[in-house]
């Protein structure tokens with residue numbers, strides 16, 4: 001299948017991004033044709049005031065992907081704002097998208113409620129599902145990996161495709177594909193203080209952290225608050241280190257942690273050391289891959305991806321513009 005997926009360039013990637021998105025991408029690339037793009041225009045929909053250096057952040061993001069095992073040769077990797085067809089299609093789709101679809105979107109309403117530190121009452125934020133639609137259908141994506149919260153957006157994308165075909169495309173071979181969803185298992189990995197993992201809370205383990213940085217962070221992480229002494233039995237279900245084990249450790253270690261914690265057979269420091277070792281199994285190969293990459297190589301990969309993306313996008317926009325502007329009345 002052809003798969004399209006993007007990520008916003010808002011800073012260094014952490015373990016939460018790896019578990020929630022990148023691990024899945026690395027799996028998907030094995031059997032699919034994948035288009036992975038840096039969603040720099042999307043970053044502006046919420047961070048337009050943050051003065052982010054999106055050019056630098058975009059390159060770093062791609063470096064993080066490659067370090068995590070995203071393949072440079074078999075996938076199409078590009079930066080959204082470099083392919084102007086995304087904005088052209090976004091504009092045209094905005095002309096036909098009823099406002100009600102966007103205003104009723106539950107994710108939009110939730111985010112207006114939750115994000116209080118920024119003014120996101122903008123046209124860009126309201127219409128970002130339209131931009132997402134353009135990103136996906138421009139490349140004939142057959143499927144899009146999404147989390148549960150993105151389901152309404154994909155539904156809007158399918159509605160927009162149907163509306164476009166109803167209005168303009170009367171031929172047997174439709175211009176766009178209706179994208180299916182691949183509901184990704186998105187285990188939420190909490191930060192080291194038990195809050196959402198985020199750079200603004202300074203509670204994240206980054207993919208680029210050194211072995212020592214990882215250990216120092218894990219050492220200070222909160223555990224079961226009821227387990228004061230090593231002789232107190234603990235409850236792994238309330239401990240975020242146990243969640244990390246479930247995300248990174250082999251089953252036998254997870255079992256050992258569960259038993260050892262409940263029976264006070266292990267101490268938290270020992271448990272954290274096992275956890276650090278499991279995380280190292282993932283991060284060390286990433287460090288090695290990162291060390292083999294330089295800026296020129298990353299730039300080269302982006303340019304190659306952009307060439308392929310541009311060809312596809314330009315072809316699609318020719319068909320779209322023909323359908324809209326050369327319509328027989």
Ligand code: SF4
Pocket residue numbers: 223224227234235236239240241242257260261262266267268269271272
């Ligand atoms: S033994 Fe492990 S799982 Fe149990 S409370 Fe300590 S760190 Fe958490």
